[in-house]
Amino acid sequence: MADRRGEDAFLAAYDPRAFAPIAVTVDVVALTLRQGALHVLLVRRGAAPYENAWALPGGFVQAGRESLDEAAARELAEETGLDAGGMGRVHLEQLGSYGRPDRDPRMHVVSVAYLAFAPDLPEAMAGSDAAAAAWVPVDVLAPRGNPETATGRPMEQGRPAGIHGGGSGRRSEDADPGADHPCTGLAFDHGTILAEGLDRARAKIEYTPLATAFLEEEFTITELRSVYEAVWGRALHAGNFHRKVLSVPGFVESTGATAGRGGSRGGPRARLYRAGDARLLHPALLRPDREDSVR
Amino acid sequence: MADRRGEDAFLAAYDPRAFAPIAVTVDVVALTLRQGALHVLLVRRGAAPYENAWALPGGFVQAGRESLDEAAARELAEETGLDAGGMGRVHLEQLGSYGRPDRDPRMHVVSVAYLAFAPDLPEAMAGSDAAAAAWVPVDVLAPRGNPETATGRPMEQGRPAGIHGGGSGRRSEDADPGADHPCTGLAFDHGTILAEGLDRARAKIEYTPLATAFLEEEFTITELRSVYEAVWGRALHAGNFHRKVLSVPGFVESTGATAGRGGSRGGPRARLYRAGDARLLHPALLRPDREDSVR
DNA sequence: AGAATAGTGTCTTTGAGACAATATGCG
DNA sequence: CGCATATTGTCTCAAAGACACTATTCT
Numbered sequence: 001m002a003d004r005r006g007e008d009a010f011l012a013a014y015d016p017r018a019f020a021p022i023a024v025t026v027d028v029v030a031l032t033l034r035q036g037a038l039h040v041l042l043v044r045r046g047a048a049p050y051e052n053a054w055a056l057p058g059g060f061v062q063a064g065r066e067s068l069d070e071a072a073a074r075e076l077a078e079e080t081g082l083d084a085g086g087m088g089r090v091h092l093e094q095l096g097s098y099g100r101p102d103r104d105p106r107m108h109v110v111s112v113a114y115l116a117f118a119p120d121l122p123e124a125m126a127g128s129d130a131a132a133a134a135w136v137p138v139d140v141l142a143p144r145g146n147p148e149t150a151t152g153r154p155m156e157q158g159r160p161a162g163i164h165g166g167g168s169g170r171r172s173e174d175a176d177p178g179a180d181h182p183c184t185g186l187a188f189d190h191g192t193i194l195a196e197g198l199d200r201a202r203a204k205i206e207y208t209p210l211a212t213a214f215l216e217e218e219f220t221i222t223e224l225r226s227v228y229e230a231v232w233g234r235a236l237h238a239g240n241f242h243r244k245v246l247s248v249p250g251f252v253e254s255t256g257a258t259a260g261r262g263g264s265r266g267g268p269r270a271r272l273y274r275a276g277d278a279r280l281l282h283p284a285l286l287r288p289d290r291e292d293s294v295r
Numbered sequence: 296m297a298d299r300r301g302e303d304a305f306l307a308a309y310d311p312r313a314f315a316p317i318a319v320t321v322d323v324v325a326l327t328l329r330q331g332a333l334h335v336l337l338v339r340r341g342a343a344p345y346e347n348a349w350a351l352p353g354g355f356v357q358a359g360r361e362s363l364d365e366a367a368a369r370e371l372a373e374e375t376g377l378d379a380g381g382m383g384r385v386h387l388e389q390l391g392s393y394g395r396p397d398r399d400p401r402m403h404v405v406s407v408a409y410l411a412f413a414p415d416l417p418e419a420m421a422g423s424d425a426a427a428a429a430w431v432p433v434d435v436l437a438p439r440g441n442p443e444t445a446t447g448r449p450m451e452q453g454r455p456a457g458i459h460g461g462g463s464g465r466r467s468e469d470a471d472p473g474a475d476h477p478c479t480g481l482a483f484d485h486g487t488i489l490a491e492g493l494d495r496a497r498a499k500i501e502y503t504p505l506a507t508a509f510l511e512e513e514f515t516i517t518e519l520r521s522v523y524e525a526v527w528g529r530a531l532h533a534g535n536f537h538r539k540v541l542s543v544p545g546f547v548e549s550t551g552a553t554a555g556r557g558g559s560r561g562g563p564r565a566r567l568y569r570a571g572d573a574r575l576l577h578p579a580l581l582r583p584d585r586e587d588s589v590r
Numbered sequence: 591a592g593a594a595t596a597g598t599g600t601c602t603t604t605g606a607g608a609c610a611a612t613a614t615g616c617g
Numbered sequence: 618c619g620c621a622t623a624t625t626g627t628c629t630c631a632a633a634g635a636c637a638c639t640a641t642t643c644t
Contacts, residue, residue: 061394063317094391097407101359237607238624239609239624261615265617266621270623515596516596534597538597539633557596559595561642563596583634592644597640600635601635601636603632607630607631612625615621615623
């Protein structure tokens with residue numbers, strides 16, 4: 001106890017009632033593959049603000065009762081109807097936090113966003129606060145063509161001098177809302193969050209084996225390639241992809257079995273693989289021709 | 296207005312006073328290079344809990360008045376004594392959020408952590424709540440040798456079945472506290488936050504030009520190499536590094552000038568460069584022999 | 591003078607990608 | 618049967634790393 005007055009001041013500062021309060025929520029960008037296309041889980045809001053608008057599933061963190069990871073898992077489970085067993089094959093990681101004071105019209109709400117990769121799941125079921133829930137194809141929401149977005153990482157640019165908020169890095173919650181991402185129509189800043197989740201997903205499957213999280217436990221190399229093609233939005237060379245995947249140590253391991261039937265329009269039966277024990281791909285599967293895009 | 300009762304329930308859920316409150320803070324892992332060694336900015340706590348323990352600089356987000364990025368910049372400026380001009384050359388990006396309910400003994404506090412890269416700064420000055428502030432060499436706090444930590448990314452491992460919290464990814468705030476990072480002695484979970492900040496810094500300079508943020512506006516290739524050597528903790532081949540840096544488009548651009556004097560123990564005067572306009576390095580400067588370390 | 595350093599040249603190995611070839615099943 | 622597909626082979630080019638070499642400047 002160095003200084004009694006200092007401690008009092010400190011504890012006063014810790015009393016949340018001495019300040020205007022901040023609410024904490026989690027929002028989840030849950031991605032899956034359906035019929036070869038990347039889909040995101042959205043809910044239709046049942047109340048103001050943004051009533052009837054589509055939004056990312058999410059909700060309040062239960063103070064004192066759960067961690068952020070647990071809150072995100074709970075919210076995702078509520079919306080997908082999955083139990084602990086079904087969640088076992090879902091990859092969930094933190095994406096970033098969003099805390100602009102004006103992002104929610106009612107009060108200052110800090111949202112911790114999560115990114116989830118899930119295998120093809122049954123239809124979504126609306127949770128408590130939502131009027132509906134559905135898997136929506138992402139290319140409807142975030143059309144390609146914006147080079148900044150398409151190449152993977154949001155950039156700070158044309159910023160006024162000063163702090164490099166978010167820098168040449170992953171996040172930039174202070175980004176000019178006028179020059180926002182093309183994801184329009186989502187409630188709050190969920191369009192931005194979705195865009196950053198997609199960027200992260202596209203980058204992440206380059207150097208981790210997480211693309212396998214979109215597939216069943218056993219899969220063919222062609223199915224794995226279709227994941228990359230859906231997430232990156234471009235066709236890949238089948239032969240080179242095949243050899244490359246098998247050459248990365250720990251990416252996939254053979255099950256010895258072969259698929260029940262050949263390709264949809266003919267061809268030999270493909271061999272089956274399961275995810276290997278690697279947590280990082282080395283060497284990585286770099287995206288083709290990002291050109292000099294991001295200079 | 297779909298359902299009046301639903302809206303009432305929703306608004307009630309939004310009233311923070313209907314729930315136990317959660318406080319929101321920002322904490323900053325500020326890194327700099329001093330005498331060729333990587334240092335982190337720490338403050339000595341002036342009040343309980345963890346009184347007299349070292350901690351990351353940080354503080355409360357001012358509800359309704361600032362974004363998370365702004366709060367982090369403000370806290371960093373308070374501790375470093377930098378004005379807006381001095382902060383102009385500091386890179387600041389969000390690292391992740393930490394919200395285990397037991398991470399602060401007094402109440403549920405969600406901390407949004409930031410990572411800062413700064414050029415060599417004058418001595419730190421203690422801010423309001425701190426008894427002292429100092430730049431501390433990181434290898435004192437986080438000795439190398441833990442392969443998980445040293446190779447760059449924290450892994451989830453030995454998790455009980457269920458959600459892959461943090462997955463093979465960047466964060467894992469639910470990681471077993473028993474098997475925590477070797478950063479001991481810091482208040483709260485700041486040892487974990489610091490370790491993840493170091494991991495991120497080591498990974499980030501691979502594929503971004505952010506290593507230049509540790510240097511003055513004009514620098515030599517050798518100085519740039521010393522940044523990589525300090526952050527990665529290993530010697531690099533001078534000749535290959537030199538050629539590699541110059542071959543990556545947009546990484547550095549020549550100023551035409553040469554350094555005032557040669558190397559510290561002899562040698563020709565080095566040419567001076569400044570940071571180029573690239574935001575991503577392509578191809579990247581991959582860390583040497585991460586072996587098969589992370590499998 | 592001696593030693594360390596800046597910068598460049600050369601060689602080998604690895605990996606990425608273009609392209610070709612072969613075999614296998616579906617329609 | 619005809620065609621799409623799975624898988625493997627070959628070739629070329631770029632890049633990483635090991636090593637060598639020269640010129641320069643500090644002590």
